Amino acid sequence: AYVRWAHSPQYGQESLALAVTVSSSEWVPQRMRKVPAVAALVGGGSLFFVARRTARPRACVLPASGTDSVDKAVRALRKGDVIAVPTDTLYGLATRATHMRDMQQLYDIKRRSPNNPLALCLAAVDDVPRYGQCTHLPDGLLEALLPGKVTVLLHKNSSAPVAAELNFGAPVVGIRVPDSNFLREVIGKLGSAIALTSANISSQESTTDIHEFEEVWKDCAYIFDAGQISEDRLGSTVVDLTRSGQYSILREGSSFDDTVATLAKFGLMSNR
Numbered sequence: 674a675y676v677r678w679a680h681s682p683q684y685g686q687e688s689l690a691l692a693v694t695v696s697s698s699e700w701v702p703q704r705m706r707k708v709p710a711v712a713a714l715v716g717g718g719s720l721f722f723v724a725r726r727t728a729r730p731r732a733c734v735l736p737a738s739g740t741d742s743v744d745k746a747v748r749a750l751r752k753g754d755v756i757a758v759p760t761d762t763l764y765g766l767a768t769r770a771t772h773m774r775d776m777q778q779l780y781d782i783k784r785r786s787p788n789n790p791l792a793l794c795l796a797a798v799d800d801v802p803r804y805g806q807c808t809h810l811p812d813g814l815l816e817a818l819l820p821g822k823v824t825v826l827l828h829k830n831s832s833a834p835v836a837a838e839l840n841f842g843a844p845v846v847g848i849r850v851p852d853s854n855f856l857r858e859v860i861g862k863l864g865s866a867i868a869l870t871s872a873n874i875s876s877q878e879s880t881t882d883i884h885e886f887e888e889v890w891k892d893c894a895y896i897f898d899a900g901q902i903s904e905d906r907l908g909s910t911v912v913d914l915t916r917s918g919q920y921s922i923l924r925e926g927s928s929f930d931d932t933v934a935t936l937a938k939f940g941l942m943s944n945r
Contacts (some may be wrong), residue, residue, distance in 0.1 A: 687943040734883065737855040737899035743895040746859045749894040750867065755782065757872050757883065758859070759891075759899035760794075761852040762822050762909050762927050764880045766893070767794065769865065773838040776868045782892045785875040792824055794869040796861035804833045804866060805848050806860075809917040809940040818912075818935055819850040820857070822928040826913040834865055834867040846913060855897065869906065879906040903927070912936070919944040 729926065735742045737759050745758055753775045755768045766782060768775040769789065774833050782785060788866035798819045801807055805827030807815060816861055818825065822902050829839075829846040840846065851857065860867055872886045880886045881902045892898055920941045933943075 681930050702848045716724045718813050723775055727781040734898055735894045739901045745895055747862045750863050755893035757893045759902055766872050767867045767869050768866040773836040773866055779870050782889050783875045788821040791870050792849050793866045794849045795866055796857045801848055804830055805846055806830055814939045820852040823932055824849050824909045824911045826915060828915055829898045879908060921945050
């Protein structure tokens with residue numbers, strides 16, 4: 674029996690043809706000679722098989738609302754897929770924070786340096802203590818900031834239910850509870866935090882509409898569309914709350930003035 678592979682443009686650019694020729698009927702069991710294709714081979718013919726390499730199907734765009742969309746988002750996340758989701762500031766790419774191989778996809782899709790951390794996105798303010806150390810914060814501060822357009826930096830809890838390799842073991846983690854009912858419902862039903870980053874290639878402009886990041890659609894299981902999110906592209910305000918009684922604004926973002934006013938109201942002082 675002879676087997677050979679050859680590029681076969683007649684069957685499509687992404688295909689190979691396998692040709693099988695039988696040189697002697699002694700190679701073919703008697704019971705198999707009744708099969709028409711095999712009989713042709715025994716008679717001196719060749720049998721061709723075509724193998725096509727198919728591209729990954731185009732991602733499915735769904736509305737960022739409704740039970741069906743929530744359920745599909747949760748199923749995709751549980752499979753380890755990446756989904757595109759609306760937040761209260763920008764569109765983001767999300768996956769499970771419990772598996773490093775899932776989070777590595779975010780770095781690959783964005784062509785992002787591993788030195789740039791991913792944020793954790795939670796369903797509710799009550800979940801924050803599971804992931805970040807916040808006993809040093811004034812009572813009510815987190816509830817005044819979140820849900821909202823703010824990322825708070827806290828020392829990561831050693832028992833936080835996330836992959837140990839998150840942000841390559843950095844002791845500080847950024848935590849978001851976005852003012853987005855759809856996203857928080859997805860996370861709540863998933864039952865664990867998601868890793869979140871903006872839906873764009875690194876160094877490119879942040880996105881507020883799904884059509885602005887079509888380049889990465891192919892890498893997402895679903896694109897959840899909430900229309901145009903906002904007029905600015907500033908992202909969340911990032912505030913370091915790791916020190917008792919102090920704060921540092923690391924990125925002004927969309928909610929700078931309100932965040933600073935809230936921090937002052939609770940007696941925190943800027944250390945910059």
